[in-house]
Amino acid sequence: xxxxxxxxxxGVRIEAPGFEEELAQRHGRLREDLEELGAxxxxxxxxxxxxxxxxxxxxxxSNFSRPIVALLFADGSLEMLCADTEAQxxxxxxxxxxxxGYGGLRAVEPGTPLPDGRFQFSPGAVEALDKLLRERxxxxxxxxxxxxxxxxxxxxxxxxGDWPRELIDASTALxxxxxxxxxxxxxxxxxxxxxxxxxxxxLPARLAPGLSERELHGLLGAACFEAxxxxxxxxxxxxxxxxxEIFGSPTDRVWxxxxxxxxxxxxxxxxxxxxxxxxxTVGEPTAAQADAFAVVAEERERALSxxxxxxxxxxxxxxxxETAGIDPGSHQAGRFGHGIGLYMPEPPSLxxxxxTPLEPGIxxxxxxxxxxxxxxxxxEEEYVVGGEGLRPITEPAPQELIGIS
Numbered sequence: 001x002x003x004x005x006x007x008x009x010x011g012v013r014i015e016a017p018g019f020e021e022e023l024a025q026r027h028g029r030l031r032e033d034l035e036e037l038g039a040x041x042x043x044x045x046x047x048x049x050x051x052x053x054x055x056x057x058x059x060x061x062s063n064f065s066r067p068i069v070a071l072l073f074a075d076g077s078l079e080m081l082c083a084d085t086e087a088q089x090x091x092x093x094x095x096x097x098x099x100x101g102y103g104g105l106r107a108v109e110p111g112t113p114l115p116d117g118r119f120q121f122s123p124g125a126v127e128a129l130d131k132l133l134r135e136r137x138x139x140x141x142x143x144x145x146x147x148x149x150x151x152x153x154x155x156x157x158x159x160x161g162d163w164p165r166e167l168i169d170a171s172t173a174l175x176x177x178x179x180x181x182x183x184x185x186x187x188x189x190x191x192x193x194x195x196x197x198x199x200x201x202x203l204p205a206r207l208a209p210g211l212s213e214r215e216l217h218g219l220l221g222a223a224c225f226e227a228x229x230x231x232x233x234x235x236x237x238x239x240x241x242x243x244x245e246i247f248g249s250p251t252d253r254v255w256x257x258x259x260x261x262x263x264x265x266x267x268x269x270x271x272x273x274x275x276x277x278x279x280x281t282v283g284e285p286t287a288a289q290a291d292a293f294a295v296v297a298e299e300r301e302r303a304l305s306x307x308x309x310x311x312x313x314x315x316x317x318x319x320x321x322e323t324a325g326i327d328p329g330s331h332q333a334g335r336f337g338h339g340i341g342l343y344m345p346e347p348p349s350l351x352x353x354x355x356t357p358l359e360p361g362i363x364x365x366x367x368x369x370x371x372x373x374x375x376x377x378x379x380e381e382e383y384v385v386g387g388e389g390l391r392p393i394t395e396p397a398p399q400e401l402i403g404i405s
Contacts, residue, residue, distance in 0.1 A: 016191075016270060020095050022184040023055055026177070027072060033173040034074045039142035041133070042072045042170055045154035048271075048342035049144045052178055054078065054094045057230070057271040060086060067125040067154055073136065081128050083121060102128040112159070126159035134163060142170035179339070179347060180361035185272065186384050186393065189340065189363055192274035193382055193394045196267045198227035200278050207404050209257055209282045213237050213250035216261070224267050233273055233344060234266035243374040257282040260289060260375055260401065266344055273344040275365055276380040276394055278402060285401040292372045296379050297399040299323045299336075299368030307390055310357050313364075317350030320368045337367040340382060360385050363393065 030053070034042055044050050045068070047061040053070040060066055060083075069081040077098065080090055084101035091099050102124035112123070133141065145153035146169040157167055181189070202223040207216065217237040224232050238249040240262045255261050264277040281289060299320040306319055317336040321327060335354075339346035340363055348356035348364065358364075363384040370377045382393035 016188060018184050019055060022182060027076060029177055030072055031074060031076060034142060037142050037168060039140045039168060040074050040138040042142045043157060044070045044144040045156055046145055049174060051271045051342050054080060056090060056094050066121045067156060069129060069156065081125060100128055100132060126156050129156055130161050139164055140166050142168050144170050144174050175347065178341060181341060181363045181384060188270055188272040189393050192267060192269040192272045195228045195269050196265050196274040196276065197395055199223040199265060202226065204402060204404055207280060209255055212252045212254050213239060214252060216255065217250040220263060220265060224265060229267035229269060231268040233268045236264040238262045241375045246376045262376060271342055273340050275340055275344045276382060276397065277378055280402045280404050282404055284403050288373060289401060292370055293377050293401050295324055296368050296370050296377045300379050303366060303368060309385060309389065310359060313348035313350050313354040313356045313358055314352045318352055324370045337365045339364045358385050360387050
């Protein structure tokens, strides 16, 4: 990078202590996977995987017009492809990376698998990727998300030219690595959790009956950014009751006395998520509401007291379902928690179908819940599995509904 560019970008490389060592360790483990797969390069195109390989975060992911590609080669070298307009940022922020840019819009040729538009940056990205791989002389290419059904993932490798190469799926290898969080990653999760906790500390003084879900959602978003979030990932603000589900808000529904307000926050700090909720009532909760929430607190207590290192994720979920007297696989529950890291949700799921052993390094949201008298009640906290049991990432959640005067 030129001295002028370096001077212009002074201070943009914000990274947590130990980041470069963390990245080197990740690359070492992934190179072992490449050797086992017999592949010469690992290609990642989806956001969390690119961040895992590079540490790079960007708001470019909020749209799909300009692909970003990370390539880790078996010799340990790291390269990235991006639009010319982002190359400078990547050079400044990602250690030991070679960056190649691609240019402007191209007309999409008939038959090109780009159904979302007639003009795209993607053809230029495919051309740059094809050129790079040919120059590096690779023939066996491991691709994260190759042929994925869901969620949608860029399949730029589908557009590679006609030359001798074999594509193999690297999704399992990469997810196996991402499943076990390093101490450095746990520190990032704690940092994100503290931001969301501050946001929830700010919120009660701002909530008031008579406000709509949209207005309440705006208060949550403002509190998250005020607390220090880099991004707001997932948020949900719902006036629950009357059989109303907890997804699909916000709407113009107004929060009134006697109703429970469900507020679920998700923030991203340095690429890592925090995800947990709080529930509120106007004034003191009714006896029925308090009793229902007490059941959720009992689920939480049982899960924490009976947790064993190595137990199946589904077994932990079943304990909570049994305590609440509900089927863990029912649509009201779905699951009693999920993994968390560079994305939300990540594996595993605390649901009967998931037999993943909860081993040291796995981080997850514990999410006991109850659906009673048409109302959802939830407590959500984050934990990481340690050598002898669970270590909290978040501070303990309130064990009672929060009354707003």
